[in-house]
Amino acid sequence: MKTLLKIFFLFAISVQIQAQDLRLISGKVTAASDNSPLPGATVIIKGTLKGASTNWEGLYQIKAKPTDTLVFSYVGFRSQEKKVGSLSEISVTLEDDISTLDEIVVTGYAVTKKASITGSVVSVKSESVASKISGKVRGVKVGKEEPQSGLLTAGEINDLEKWNEWKENLKKEEYKTIQQNWNFYLENKIQVSVNDKKGKPLNNIKVSLFNESNQLIMTARTDFTGEVTLFKDLNYKSEDDFYTIQIQQKNKVLGKKITNTYQRIAFVLDEQSQTNDIDVMFTIDATGSMGDEIDYLKSELKNIISRLDESIDDKRVALTFYRDFGDAYVVKDFDFNSNIDAVKDILSKQSADGGGDYEEAVEEALKVSMSKNWNIYAKTKLMFLLLDAPPHFTEKNVAIIKEQIKLAQEKGIKIIPIVASGANKNVEFLMRFFSVSTNGTYVFITDDSGIGNPHLKPSTDDYKVEKLNDLIVRLIEKYSGVVS
Template sequence: MKTLFKFILVLMISMQLQAQEKLISGKVSDESGIPLLGVTIVIKGTSKGTSTDFDGFYEIKAKEFDVLVFSYLGYVTEERKVKKLNTISLSLEIQKEALDEVVVVGYGIKRESKTLSYAVSTVRGVSVSKALSGKSAGVSIRGVATKKKHEKYSDPQSGQLTAGEINDLEKWNEWLAVLKNKKYKKIQNNWGFYLENKIEVLIIDDNSKPVSNVKVSLFNDLNEQIMSARTDVSGKVILFKDLNKICKDEYFVVQAICNNRILGKKITNNHQNVNFVLDYVNSSNDIDVMFTIDATGSMGDEINYLKSEIKNIISRLDNKIDKKRVALTFYRDEGDEYLVRDFDFNDDIEVVKEILSNQSAGGGGDYEEAVEEALKVALSKEWNKSAKSRLMFLLLDAPPHLNEENVSVIKEQIKIAQEKGIKIIPIVASGADKTVEFLMRFFSLSTNGTYVFLTDDSGIGNPHLKPTASDYKIEKLNDLIVRLIEKYSGIVG
């Protein structure tokens, strides 16, 4: 009996050890020993995986009874049992069939490390040997499919990415409580956004209807302008007494300008609401929507899905909108193939979708990217001055480089967005840290927008940052963005 008990105990311990994850690493090369970039390594029967870096190295957590599947376009797929191994290296054998064209397709493999994330793109006009040797910069193969020449690439199905929203203007007390954390105070001080002392201005007409697009400015007691912005479709605008510095003034002046008429009210630091009545009606029903997108390599795990969602979103813009224009801005970083690639506002949705289809991720290298350059280009466009809504969705997973010059540039661009009445709505992707979260929440607050973030619920992409918030609702990203466009355009479902 004792022997049987010992046997069962040893068996249970052995099974428990086998069920524990361990770190497996290794190198993948071709038959001549050349490292292969972008080889997909997946735990068989799951969507959990990673890919090799420029030197052919990879890391993945797996269990002893797992099987690793190694696949790479143009090479024979290999499987290796983990067992008691901690290192699994191998060379892949090239397939005999030749390919005229390589089509790289993302399938939502969930990677474990941002640093092992590369571009997902369509490679055309590239020799097979060059594409497979990893010399085509920024190409990562994550699940593959071959298509005949001239056959169009099929986008991933839209409605897969999941996201949440935090509207700090609507959860003001929670925002103030969060900022008491010293760690977040440091981010606040680094970038010089304070945003703790607000005033809500409401402008209505003689019939008590909200008036949009009215310029409203805030001055301190020395008659220095602190902030200038525009009312939205609700007739409201939020101004900040402490936009770029801690507020110490006792008195302020709120000024509204409409039809060459200037109205002003003097308030104390304790005032939080100011109302104006104007005999003015804005009849425009137009909207401008811009998508500004980080297209560096680290976005490779999600960019094809994001493109599908954006196409779906712009196709669903409500027919109640008289005129809708959409613009696209893509950015990378210094030293990449391009710094900013922009496409001006267009009311032909099909043209915008085609432009979007032709973009891919690549470049990057360090964590920070040229966010400030993207803002400069995006905000310099000819935004519709009479539009009732101007929205810029900023999709990214990394912050700008932190230095004195960039801090100044960022503040200047936020000022431009405020003066033009452009709401910045960040959409934060996988791999972002708390600096990205809070800087983007500063962006959204400063421009009366809201903060959006992707979540792990979709199973697509690398791990996503959990926001600093007590609660939030999980939605399909495309539904969330359409809801926001309709909300800020005054469309009632």
């Protein structure tokens, strides 16, 4: 017993010493050619996934131990490694990597390596990237000038529409790990449709699914198509033989008992008045790791907000920005507003900073986003979640996130993640669980624009590359039933 206590004591001291050694490292990353700052440069603790990105002044902050080595990298430049040791400030100057800058293509979108691109292009031989994009190239962000919209490129995966591919992905070990960690399964679905007696789809109808023990599994709401997808195995593997589907319209409640083999069921209700209103929320990771793309994203979002279709009677937009505990703020939120110009003005004033470790306060952002003044009568309720990192994985956060997903389902809010550079497969898989469970879709920024750090290639057979702003407007119109 004494030996065990001694081992435990020594282990506790060791952990405490390691925690005390962890300290904040800061510095600046610049280009050797002209000493200009390199925004969006990556700073990673060697051998880990922990990292940070520089802001538009080339500044970064990261927590590290004396035994750690920092790896500094930037597209088109040679990487550098620096041992932390006793230093609390580490600044580096990166040299051009001629081997990766042999040929660059300048297009109307941005700067990218030469590939299969249609339209007018200009070939640029290897010189400093900074000197070649001095502001004369259309669409390239330089200094504090705000970039134009229509530069970022993205793709979409709608797993509900590509259900067979989704089920194949669920067999992969990475997916199984996420399933076990976060208790999402989403393999056994049923499609519920609700129409009036004239065949007109009814939206915002509350639909609940119960197991054979009459325990509630999931409650959600129909969208503008009058349909909603429910999951018999939302948070646990489904083994029941019978289920009950219950719908509610005002004071009327209807129920149907089904077997496990049912994949679709329909209900017919009385006519009801419906609005043409939409609520759109943008929940945005504003930590330092988003520094390579945040200004471009702001331009895209302002363009998107301006383009909301005139056929939408009452369009309201809300903004939620989040960082992490210990930063200047954890969550900064702006409730729904129909004054589009006011929303764009708020968006213009935001910047990326803070963070330091890989995970961020995603769960806190979800809590605030779900608590806002959503219009319960709106035909369409969408939440776009822009991020590049997952929430901190703790038992408490698992419970918080499951509760927020449940609220989104009950309110009929579709969560549409937009994953930026720096994300790994854990982020992709978890965000696809978010979108599937709320009847949304998954969006990811691609490398095709040449903007920002490298972007993750998604697990899918095929996808179409679009301009991000066009894609988001298309999704808003699709889920609002707007016919273009």
